[in-house]
Amino acid sequence: MDTVTLTIDGREIQARKGATVLQAALDANIYIPTLCYHRDLTAFGACRLCIVEVEKMRGFPPACTTPPTEGMVVRTNTPRLQELRRNIMELILSEHPYSCLTCPKNLNCELQSVARYVGLEQVTLAPIYKNLPIDRAGPFFDRDYNLCILCGRCVRMCQEVRHVGAISFTYRGGKALIGTAFDRPLQEVSCEFCGACVDACPTGALMSRADKWQGPPDSEVVTTCPYCGVGCQLKVKVKEERIVSTTPVPEDIPNHGQACVKGRFGIAEFVHHPQRLTSPLIRRDGQLQEASWDEALDLVAARLKTFQPQELGVISSAKCTNEENYVMQKFARAVLGTNSVDHCARLCHAPTVAGLVQSFGSGAMTNSIDEVGRAACVLAIGTNTTETHPVTALQVKRAVDNGAKLIVANPREIDLCRFATVWLQHSPGTDVALLMGMMRVIVEEGLADSAFIEARCENFDSFRQSLQDFDLDFVERITGVPRDRIVEAARTYATNSPATILYAMGITQHSHGTDNVLATANLAMLTGNVGKPSTGVNPLRGQNNVQGACDMGALPNVYSGYQAVANPDIREKFEIAWGCSLPSLIKEKFDISWECSLPSSPGLTLVEMLEAASRKEIRAIYVMGENPVLSDPDVTHVRETLAQLDFLVVQDIFLSETAEFAHVVLPAASFAEKDGTFTNTERRVQRVRKAIEPIGNSRPDWWIICQVARRMEARGFDYSDPFDIMEEIRYITPSYGGISYQRLEDGGLQWPCPTEDHPGTPILHASSFSRGKGRFIPLKYIPPAELPDEDYPLVLTTGRNLYHFHTGTMTRKVAGLNTLDPEGTLEIGPSDASQLGIVQDVKVRVSSRRGELVARAKVTEASPPGVVFMTFHFAESPANILTNPKLDPVSKIPEYKVCAVRVEKLQGI
Amino acid sequence: MTQELAEILAPYKGRRGSLIPILQAVQAKLGYLPEEAVVQIARFLGTPESEIYGVLTFYAQFRTSPVGRNLVTVCRGTACHVQGGARILAEVERRLGIKEAETSPDMEYSLETVACLGCCALAPTMVINTEVHGQMTTKKVAELFSKTKGEGQG
Secondary structure, eight states: OOEEEEEETTEEEEEETTOOHHHHHHHTTOOOOOSSOOTTSOOOOOSOTTBOEETTOOSOOBGGGOOOOTTOEEESOOHHHHHHHHHHHHHHHHTSOOOGGGOTTTTSOHHHHHHHHHTOOOOOSOOOOOOOOOBOOSSSEEEOTTSOOOOOHHHHIIIIISOOOOOEEESOGGGOEEEOGGGOOGGGTTOOOOOHHHHHOSSSSEEETTTTTOOSOSEEEEEEOSSBTTOOEEEEEEETTEEEEEEEOTTOTTTTTOOOHHHHHSSHHHHTOTTBOOSOEEEETTEEEEOOHHHHHHHHHHHHTTSOGGGEEEEOOTTSOHHHHHHHHHIIIIIIOOOOEEOGGGGTTHHHHHHHHHHTSOOSOSSOHHHHTTOSEEEEESOOHHHHSHHHHHHHHHHHHTTOEEEEEOSSOOGGGGGOSEEEOOOTTOHHHHHHHHHHHHHHTTOSOHHHHHHHEEOHHHHHHHGGGOOHHHHHHHHOOOHHHHHHHHHHHHHSSSEEEEEOHHHHSSTTHHHHHHHHHHHHHHTTOSSSTTOSEEEOOSBTTHHHHHHTTOSSSEEGGGEETTOHHHHHHHHHHHTOOOOHHHHHHHTOOOSSSSOOSOOOOHHHHHHHHHTTSOOEEEEESOOHHHHSSSHHHHHHHHHTOSEEEEEESBOOTTGGGOSEEEEBOOGGGOOEEEEOTTSEEEEEOOOSOOSTTOBOHHHHHHHHHHHTTOSSOOOSSHHHHHHHHHHHOGGGTTOOHHHHTTSOEESOOOSTTOOOOSSSSSSSBTTBSEEOOOOOOOOOSSOOOSSSOEEEEEEOOSSOOTTOTTGGGOHHHHHHSOSOEEEEOHHHHHHTTOOTTOEEEEEOSSOEEEEEEEEOTTSOTTEEEEESOOSSSOGGGTSEEEEOTTTOOEEOSOEEEEEEEOTTO | OHHHHHHHHGGGTTOGGGHHHHHHHHHHHHSSOOHHHHHHHHHHHTOOHHHHHHHHHHSTTOOSSOOOSEEEEEEOSHHHHHTTHHHHHHHHHHHHTOOTTOBOTTSSEEEEEESOOSOGGGOSOEEETTEEEOSOOHHHHHHHHHHHHHHHHO
């Protein structure tokens, strides 16, 4: 056993080897006062308050740095210890102003608790006031170093856990102070405003402004963050029906007490934003005007009845819960009679689903976020993890800390490059060539895992044939990466096991996105890095519930659990379960006589739906919680299409750019106002819990859909709450069979989880692939659809940044986030900039064959020559006016990552 | 300056533990540690700028602003103090028109104090550049500065 037995305060305790006396005591619920210890940080031994007495040991060792030994006898609370602690506290407090009543941390202060525990009655030392000005410059929290006791938790949190290092101990002795480099404001150093320092601070020195002077909350609810696919567990503090703040839950998977700026500081403000939709709106005389729920719902039901199934399209939402997506696709199929239901996964990970299903048999992340931190090699390709999945990036950095090799493949110099062993700066759109080049090296140097290939895979020989096209001269020419670096990356990946691959939109958003995905799968299989801990192919999903929306069948070809609509047995199963039939009214009216009552052929995908609409084949669209006007490629075309629809229903929490085209707008409740579940990127189904009542007259999405369905005479939409819906999902979806609300109370569960006693599946394809054998797929290099030429000489690649999310519907409502990132910029490298006469912050016109926009230039070495970058967060400079709607032939994802543009300096500015 | 720094840094590649020698080398070359230099050192070592700033503010030997052509160091050690070191310092400040830890606008002089120069037998003492001056009086200060000033300007 890796434990030792010791006695603490007369109690016999088993302690883990490698733990400390302090951890052993805390694990056994024995309190030892401390101010510098933090469970997620290495021991510091600075505050000296955790001193204990140990028999046969001299002096008073600090419990936080003392390892337990067999038979050790420890006392934590003797008069002598308490007297020493009082002396220490007195020294600390002599430099800490005693003004608790005017301190925002009063009653919630660790310093106060420790002072009380040691029984300090008065401070006899002369007080020292630092008289430092309070720094209120940051957007979210104040820094009052008069209250700082130099425990260093914030510094260590910033360095050890976040690997940012925005702050440090500066100066010395009595002048020592936590500060930034050259005392610059936090906005001007590398600070990411994650708030981890605030949450670690034991005093009022670092205080979130939202929490100040609020006192204890009325209620606290643990729920799942609504931003990205990581699925951080957040505690929502509520006072008088308002969210005060959201803080990460220390113990919970997957975030272990960490969050990013959006989850930590960017929630309350959008939930309570005055622009929230609070009443249904109906377009009358060209204007959207307030209406009652009955009017709006009746109108939607009546209008939808007038269209034939093939004239209808439904856009579901990766922001809504599993229950709502399930109900939405059921509504599309069983009530509207169409399989044309899709959502924005089409625009992010459709190639993942298409590709990984071919290779492995399942299109989801093969392993878990936590496992990344234990990998020996991480290949991060096409993912700017620090900005788009900040908490996952912490695991990458943890892995590097533990000695792992990091290979970053990205055209731009992203934050992770700081930690990389090898950085492959390939040209946008050349991923297949790069990965095939690496694989050729692995095969030629005999580094492939032939036992794994033999036992677990198929089609290897024809794959190996296809490597012949990728000699390193060719790969070097295509990718622009020196061959020795490709060799180094190949060897690093193949010889450091376990190795894991992370990827995101940089892989998928190409006109050959599926090929890119297949290349990552080939690489993982070639080296036997599938089905084991800390290995695998891990697509990082963008939206909070994009995995769940796919799982629930908000896709044109599958029901929930990826059960194919084209399969008659499955269709029959759903017909029986749903007890549905098309309303007779519609059947008679349009003379429909299907053999079965659910439509049998797969429907249209998102982009195809809009194309069909532009041809007037689709005449009505029902949009739930999506904003295609900003998110879809070639948005000029999207706007024209939406404007000519006969009927557009938009259900959202704000009047989005898309809702402005709607005939009826239905106000939805935000994640904080409803129950349900989200499924995060690692297939973990987690609870969403209602913290406050719906704002104004808004209603949860599932309720709205059910109301419309019932008004269309549909049966099977009488759910009383999301629990009912989940029970139906479980019943009909094998991979969710064992996932009940009751079990989710103890934490999330990763599908497949077929039965109540199944523990969930952290690692897919462990003993065999979902499809049986892993399939190697031969690949060819296909260049991006649009390459730079004389007229449009630069490559534009698009993406997200840390401070905003997607089309900004939520984050653009948060003042602090707008302060940190106020407007869309065009990132351009110094050489291109000087050639075009562009300097920092000048306005430039960016144009492509599809449109043009104006943005401010940001000259940065992160952009390589010939490549410029924009985010798609900003309606004022909508990058998707420029992007190319050319689709991947397999998965129908548009090529967001590469299009040709021209950049010109605007005159006179 | 980038080129100059790159040359200083080159021998330290991959040696994270070399921060202090690097700071000393850069300061020896530039006279102080400007912000841009720290940014480059941070990038070179892969160490956060804040951590480097923490180190350079911890040690009295490092400076973040340029030093005058002549560095004047007045001792405030115990022996010098009882021999009237405070008067010497006041006189130097009056003569140079700058306070302790300041540099004259013409960049001619920087004035510092130290806790002890280690030559207490000569108290009160001060150092101009590398030359130690012992048993100082206010009169000697006046003489020294007209002389040094002349040299510096010449």
